[in-house]
Amino acid sequence: MRRKTIMVFSTLFMIFMLVLFIIYLVKGDSSRWQVALGGIVVSGLPLLLLRSRPIPFNTALIIGYYLFLFCTTYLGSLASFYLHFKWWDTTLHLYKGIFVGFAAIALYKIFIPARVRKDVSPWMIFLLVFSLPVIATVLWEIYEFVGDQFFTHTMQLGGNKDTMLDIIFGMAGGLVVAVYAWLRRGKV
Secondary structure (H helix, E strand, C coil): CHHHHHHHHHHHHHHHHHHHHHHHHHHCCHHHHHHHHHHHHHHHHHHHHHHCCCCCCCHHHHHHHHHHHHHHHHHHHHCCHHHHCHHHHHHHHHHHHHHHHHHHHHHHHHHCCHHHHCCCCHHHHHHHHHHHHHHHHHHHHHHHHHHHHHCCCCCCCCHHHHHHHHHHHHHHHHHHHHHHHHHHHHHC
């Protein structure tokens, strides 16, 4: 089921972004064709998971990834939701924090054998699940800053306030999942 999900979503999203890439390239809209090209690349990344045995992430997480891509690349950038809805960026940072938190739980299950998990402190699980979304958020904000310095000048339109809100909401999403993981302790 996971293999099929990855194949279907990757193929559909890549075709969707390819069509948009061609449309914007023909129109000469360089900022949009570049986003569409990036959408093609990131939609293909889960295809690398097909090499994994077993695939480390559950179907809900895989679908969540494509939902995030659709909301960021298409709705956010190409359909200009980031410009028209001030809450859109912040909401997606919250979602990303939650998403990466659940990815951290999946990675924990991959790298920590089941027989050892009962000995792992709930606080260590909390720290892992909280840390990964925080790191992802900080790295994204660095990417936006560097991108604005050298290329687009459009990613951090809100300046320091935008950056801080993004970090706060990314951390909040991670905190929600970290508390969930801590409360579930041995079941994570």
